[in-house]
Amino acid sequence: MRASGQTRPHPRPEPSKARVKTVKALRITAGTAAGIVSLALALTLALTPESFGLPASPALYDKVRAEGRGAEGVLALWAVLAVPIGGLLQSPVARLRGARIRAGWALLAGYWLYVLLVTVAIWQVQDLFPSHGGPGKSGGLLGALAGLALATPVGAACSGAVFRPVPGEHGDTLSAQIRGHLATVGLLTWSFNGAFVGMLIGLNFHFPRTGATAMFFPGGLLWGFHAGAALGMLIIARLQRAPDARAATTAVAASLARTATALLLCCLCVTQLGWILPAWTMAVLGFGAPLALFALADRSGRLGRWVEFRTLELPKEGFS
Numbered sequence: 001m002r003a004s005g006q007t008r009p010h011p012r013p014e015p016s017k018a019r020v021k022t023v024k025a026l027r028i029t030a031g032t033a034a035g036i037v038s039l040a041l042a043l044t045l046a047l048t049p050e051s052f053g054l055p056a057s058p059a060l061y062d063k064v065r066a067e068g069r070g071a072e073g074v075l076a077l078w079a080v081l082a083v084p085i086g087g088l089l090q091s092p093v094a095r096l097r098g099a100r101i102r103a104g105w106a107l108l109a110g111y112w113l114y115v116l117l118v119t120v121a122i123w124q125v126q127d128l129f130p131s132h133g134g135p136g137k138s139g140g141l142l143g144a145l146a147g148l149a150l151a152t153p154v155g156a157a158c159s160g161a162v163f164r165p166v167p168g169e170h171g172d173t174l175s176a177q178i179r180g181h182l183a184t185v186g187l188l189t190w191s192f193n194g195a196f197v198g199m200l201i202g203l204n205f206h207f208p209r210t211g212a213t214a215m216f217f218p219g220g221l222l223w224g225f226h227a228g229a230a231l232g233m234l235i236i237a238r239l240q241r242a243p244d245a246r247a248a249t250t251a252v253a254a255s256l257a258r259t260a261t262a263l264l265l266c267c268l269c270v271t272q273l274g275w276i277l278p279a280w281t282m283a284v285l286g287f288g289a290p291l292a293l294f295a296l297a298d299r300s301g302r303l304g305r306w307v308e309f310r311t312l313e314l315p316k317e318g319f320s
Contacts, residue, residue: 023096027160030089034158037089038082046074069126072143076119079150083112086157094163100174104163107178111153111162114189122146128204145199148192152185161320179239186239187232191225194260198224202267211274214286219267222290226260255308262306266293 064073087108094101122142129142156162164177172180202220205212233253240246270289274282297307 023093026093026096027090030093030160031086031158034082034086034089038085039078041081041085042074042078045077046070069142072122072126072146075143075146075150076122079115079154080112080119082154083108083115083157086154086160087162090158090160090163093160097160097163097165099160099163099165101163103174103178104160107162107181108157111157111185114153115150118146118149122149125200128200141199141203145196149189149196152188152192156181156185183236183239186235187229190228190232190235192228194224194226194228194231195221196224198222198227205271208271208274210277210279210282211271211286213279213283214270214274214289215267216286219263219270219286219290223260223263223267226256226263230254230256230260252310255310258306259308262297262303263290263293266290 064070087105091101091104094104126142161181164174164181166172166174166177198220199216200220201224202212202216205215230253233249233256237246237249237253240249266289267286270282270285273285277285293303293307294309297303298309
């Protein structure tokens, strides 16, 4: 007779293919509905705030409109609303999947706080970006970069990926499931944030004036993305428990950091040609120099130690 404390749990039966398809369809439907509902609420709040008992023209709205940032304001408001709405609509589906609801809402709370902080940061740096409608202004750049910075946590919330099934596909525990999910979100988030910061610096680099193009695109995008990815890989390394896996991930982070440094130095060197070359020539050089650096590194062993083109492998548990 087996002691009660040693009773082996019964293995969970494998769900039928029909059930898997049904749950997948429900996840897609709930995610789509979350995006549409949150966008509708954001537009209603922005256009008719009196519908929610607010003043017809709140002071914050007037300030956003005065700065010409109405589109970015709606985007930020949509992201703030999409995280909790995505969680609410995905919770019933998560129960059908056998996922952990409380752990998912803990993640949602952290993602909502991140979205709120990024929204505040966007407002603080919005003066560094060209506004809509002005002469020679390229409106929409801030909104595009803000969308990248906010996309990953919003996607995790609306897709229901925050609600982790236990055990996972490989029998992972809840802790392992959450670590894998956080690793994916952290890597994508910091990669996009790095690209945001890199292009922000490039946009405001004015020494020399005609050399600013070399620090913007694709230079600022590439070195910022690699620097952010290096930080994201360090986060993954901290989340890993196996010493071998942690060492391998740290080595990838070091490689990405070296590549980011080399790209930044390359862009800084090219900008100095702006003292003697016209703006259109600098635009061509600024676009081609980072790409040429990768091409040369592929042929040169010495340069290849500093510049390495690699694909980022995301943990499988991230958005499954």
